[in-house]
Amino acid sequence: MPVPTASSPEEPTAQQLKAIRELLGRVIPPAADELGRRFAAAGHELALVGGPVRDALLGRPGKDVDLTTDATPEQVLQLVEGWADAIWTIGIEFGTVGLRKGDLQLEITTYRSESYDPKSRKPEVSYGKSLTEDLARRDFAVNAMAARLPGHEFVDPFGGLGDLRRKTLRTPGRPEDSFNDDPLRMMRAARFAAQLGFTVAPEVVAAMRDMAGRIEIVSAERIRDELSKLICAPRPRAGLTLLVDTGLAEHVLPELPKLRLEIDEHHRHKDVYEHTLIVLEQAIAQEEDGPDLVLRLAALLHDIGKPKTRSFEPGGRVTFHHHEVVGAKMARHRLSALRYPKDVVADVSRLVELHLRFHGYGDGQWTDSAVRRYVRDAGHLLNRLHKLTRADCTTRNRRKAERLRRAYDDLEARIARLAAEEELAKIRPELDGNEIQQILGIKPGPLVGKAYKFLLDLRLDRGMIGKEAATAELLRWAAEQGLQPPASSS
Incomplete structure (x- = not known):
């Protein structure tokens, strides 16, 4: 269902409120309403909040059931005892209780406000008293909407509905206060720009630029998770561009802005930064089963070795000798620092190392032995290497692009022929x-x-x-x- 338009974003009409309530009634799980009645009978409030409400109004499918309440975590545990099929308290120190009812998983968080000490990596949590107070501490107005349970009363004190209509990201209060409370919200702004295609309000962008250094108090794991969501979003270019333009990338992925190499009249070469974003988009266009984090990271990092290896040759020619080897080491270092799993680090750095191998193929001059080695070296990454290599062609010279395409078509055909004859993926010596x-x-x-x-x-x-x-x-x-x-x- 499209977002209802409103003559005044802060004051939806009665007809619009009725439509919203009917929409929420269709998407809110019956178990959530049942739980709402249970809380109400005990004198407590319960509301569906944040992303699930936003996604319902945008017509996006959602699986999360995030609830908020005035009940303390201890009271929540008492209320769900005997009703929930399973309960977990891993997030209880932050006021969150998780539970399962049938196939439905829910999280219930006590009204709260949280902020970061300038020298701390963990938020200080204090409990709030009202739903409006809780919504005020949310990251963006589009996530500061709620539906009270069980009646589905729509609550939107900060104009989130109007922001949905305008496709704009604003904070409920001053962005400086919001980002000071949780600096990760600056990266979340970039992620939502990539996920939802929204424009970030100018005052929010200004605050991100002024406070970019504040992101350094956030743990590498939280930054990694936000970056992965951004990269796997439908429009990662928008989010990555925002990270670079605000200076946030210099703190979380400094290799990316460094790709903006100077280009002058004497040393002409491709804009490596723009080339990288195009390669990322062309790699995404080849995905077959949804977002591939390894492929996207490899596309994003494949040329990060160029700034360190740039050399000016006579006649104004620019070279980047062995940038794939240097880039592989840099990718391994950066991804490890961001606490990516070892297999992701290994696969991405290997793809970066191999991404130029094809350019020695020429016009099909490789021997069968060289083709076998190409397959052997790529191993389980061969399909991704195919996609990355094809994506890496961003030349505007149609004749050159067509020649490269034909050459890689030929290489893939030879690989297929040899694979059929020799089972290339399982090459082993003939003696064990x-x-x-x-x-x-x-x-x-x-x-x-x-x-x-x-x-x-x-x-x-x-x-x-x-x-x-x-x-x-x-x-x-x-x-x-x-x-x-x-x-x-x-």
Whole structure:
């Protein structure tokens, strides 16, 4: 259902309020209303609040059921005892109780206000007395709307409905106060710009610019989670641009603004920052099953090694030799600092390292051995590497773009042919470790690994040659190493 328009955003008409109540009645789960009646019978308030109300008015599907109440966490626990199928208290120190009723998961948070000490990474929580007071401490007006339960009375003291209509992000009070209470809200503004396509109000942008350094008191884990949501949003360019323009990126992802390299009349080259955003968008366009965080991070970071490797050659030519190697190390460092899981760090940095490998392909001059190595080095990342490599072509020269496309089409066709013939993804030497030990008469140890690597290189270079020929090559290699295999093997 579209957001009802209003002659005055702060004062919806009676007809609009009726439409909103009917809409909320359709999307609010019956269990939430049942819980509302339970709280009301005990003399307490309960309301659906924040994102679920916003998304209902925007017609966006939502799974979260976020509730707020005047009851303390201890009182909440008493009220849901015997009603909820499961209860968890992992967030109770921040006033939140989680519970499950059937297939529905709910979170109930006591009215509160929270703020950060200038030297603290954790909020100080104090409980509030009213729903309006609770809404006043929310991040943005579009998230400061509520529906009282069980009657579905719409509560919007800060004009969030009008902001939805205008597609604008404002804070309920002064943005400086809001961001001082929780600096992560500055990143959340960028994330909502990317997710919802909203414009951030000028006074909010100004406060983000003035207070960007405040983000450094927020934990790396919280920053990581917000950044991931932004990157996986439908329009990440909008959010990333806001982070860079306000100076926030210098504190959370400093490699990104550094891509804005100077371009003058003597040293012309691509705008690496703009190129990066285009590569990200072109990678997103190739996604098949929803947002791929690893692919998007790799697209965003694939050229971060360029500022460190830029060199000016005679004639005004600019080079970035080995920027993929330097960039891979930088990506590993940044993602580790942001506390990304080890597998994400490894996969993204590997894609950054490999993203230029294709450009040695030329006009199909690679041998089958080189193609096998390309597949072997990419491993489980091959499909993502295909997408990143194709996305990395941002040239406006149609002839060059078409040549690159044909070349990569040819490479993929060769990979498919070799895969069908040789099961490339499962390439192994034709002799396993036990056979190597038996043929050479050696025990487990480093020498077995060296022999295995020799046979793997042989397999990549020559394809399948059969166990007999592989054994002969192994014995030849062993002789070169000064080994004397058992008589039965020679």
